[in-house]
Amino acid sequence: MSNAPPSSPAKPGLPVQPVIAGVLAAMVGYASTFALVLAGLAAAGATPAQAASGLLASTLAVALLNIAVAMQTRVPISFAWSTPGVALLLSIGSPEGGFAATIGAFITAGALVVLAGLWPRFARLVSAIPSSIANAMLAGILLSLCLAPLRAVAEMPMLALPVILAWALALRFVRRYAVPVAVLVTVLVLATTTSLPPGAFDQAWPTPEFVFPVFTLDATIRIALPLFVVTMASQNLPGLAVMRANAYAVRPSPLFVLTGLASITAAPFGGHSVNLAAITAAICAGPEAGPDPARRWIAPVAAGFAYLALALAAGLAAAFIVASPPLLIESVAGLALMTSLAGALAGALDDPDARLPATVTFVTAASGITVLGIGAAFWGILAGLVLGWLMRRPKP
Numbered sequence: 001m002s003n004a005p006p007s008s009p010a011k012p013g014l015p016v017q018p019v020i021a022g023v024l025a026a027m028v029g030y031a032s033t034f035a036l037v038l039a040g041l042a043a044a045g046a047t048p049a050q051a052a053s054g055l056l057a058s059t060l061a062v063a064l065l066n067i068a069v070a071m072q073t074r075v076p077i078s079f080a081w082s083t084p085g086v087a088l089l090l091s092i093g094s095p096e097g098g099f100a101a102t103i104g105a106f107i108t109a110g111a112l113v114v115l116a117g118l119w120p121r122f123a124r125l126v127s128a129i130p131s132s133i134a135n136a137m138l139a140g141i142l143l144s145l146c147l148a149p150l151r152a153v154a155e156m157p158m159l160a161l162p163v164i165l166a167w168a169l170a171l172r173f174v175r176r177y178a179v180p181v182a183v184l185v186t187v188l189v190l191a192t193t194t195s196l197p198p199g200a201f202d203q204a205w206p207t208p209e210f211v212f213p214v215f216t217l218d219a220t221i222r223i224a225l226p227l228f229v230v231t232m233a234s235q236n237l238p239g240l241a242v243m244r245a246n247a248y249a250v251r252p253s254p255l256f257v258l259t260g261l262a263s264i265t266a267a268p269f270g271g272h273s274v275n276l277a278a279i280t281a282a283i284c285a286g287p288e289a290g291p292d293p294a295r296r297w298i299a300p301v302a303a304g305f306a307y308l309a310l311a312l313a314a315g316l317a318a319a320f321i322v323a324s325p326p327l328l329i330e331s332v333a334g335l336a337l338m339t340s341l342a343g344a345l346a347g348a349l350d351d352p353d354a355r356l357p358a359t360v361t362f363v364t365a366a367s368g369i370t371v372l373g374i375g376a377a378f379w380g381i382l383a384g385l386v387l388g389w390l391m392r393r394p395k396p
Helices: 016-043 048-073 083-092 098-118 120-127 131-146 148-155 157-173 175-193 217-245 252-269 279-285 298-311 314-322 326-348 352-367 376-392
Strands: 079-081 274-276
Touching: 016 048, 016 079, 016 083, 016 175, 016 279, 016 298, 016 326, 048 079, 048 252, 048 274, 048 298, 048 314, 079 083, 083 131, 083 217, 098 217, 098 252, 131 148, 131 217, 131 326, 131 352, 131 376, 148 157, 148 326, 157 175, 157 326, 175 326, 217 252, 217 274, 217 279, 217 376, 252 274, 279 298, 326 352, 352 376
Parallel strands: none
Antiparallel strands: 079 274
16 A cells, blocks of 8 residues: 655654644644534535534544554555535535435545546546646635635624634744634634523534435536545645655555545445545654654554544534534634635646636636536536637647
8 A cells, every 4th residue: 555665763762753743633634624514514404413423424434544544554644534525515505405415425426536546547537637627626616715704804803803813823923723723712702702502512422313315416416526526636636745745655546445435434424525634644744743754654543543532522513613603614614725725726827828727717616606507616627628628729
């Protein structure tokens, strides 16, 4: 599955640095996006209980993958849920057939990831989608969410401004913790202005809720295909790049199969796509996890156990989100996705020859249009690919 770089002389003692790095990665990954996961599942038709079950299922899947793969390979391979995927859910909403159809789309997207791992030619076909087009589609999806902080300032300035100010100050002094700081301030603001519903603490323990999947063409085109593309282009491929940048030779095919199977298993309980980590992978695979590359595998193991502990908070987190103003939660999600939007825009416009097709993709995806029951993300990719093909044709 992978090969670790040569080990440097190991220092005696407990692996404190890898453990700290792993726990930090889990805390950053969870605190930055758990509200986005709950909001995305709710937008896709989930009840609060089903959204809490989905958060629980995704967290457990990520935890078990981190522990099992790192212990088996002795390589710091990290896993996470698809943040762009839940951003996609927020922009698309509930498909025909409700949350059961969304579950079917989750399973279909997971099956496509497995197919990419088992059939190298299919993986190459997915990789052939220009990165500028994939990034432009992601940027178009993220734009409306990243505008939420501004809308929140206009509608509820006393609640939104402290959160945005805390985020901005954290960017100045402790950049890595900017989003967790914003989440913490949001919790403090809501604790003084919002009351949890009666019995919320009695239902804090998360309960898995099975949803029988329904497979529809509408959900496949609107959710499954865009979810597969953004998961591969925005999570799996960057995750592989992070590993290679840290001198770890990783075979992608087995990892695609594992993450696809994990996604399929978690889907009936509301879990969306599980994939290779990108941002938190840099924490677990880089120098922050210790000077000895051969011991950094301990970091994702520690992250996995931290995720197991965080999974127990899914029910209380869902109750807290339900009692909160939706726009304020969306604004926190928008702040969390600002970095992703910046990276997607940079990737979309990096190639001068592909800027116009990428711009068309971005504008189309950001428009939110639905044509023939098919969402804007799909039309954005199609428009960008067609325009790019036309522009490559030789002039008469």
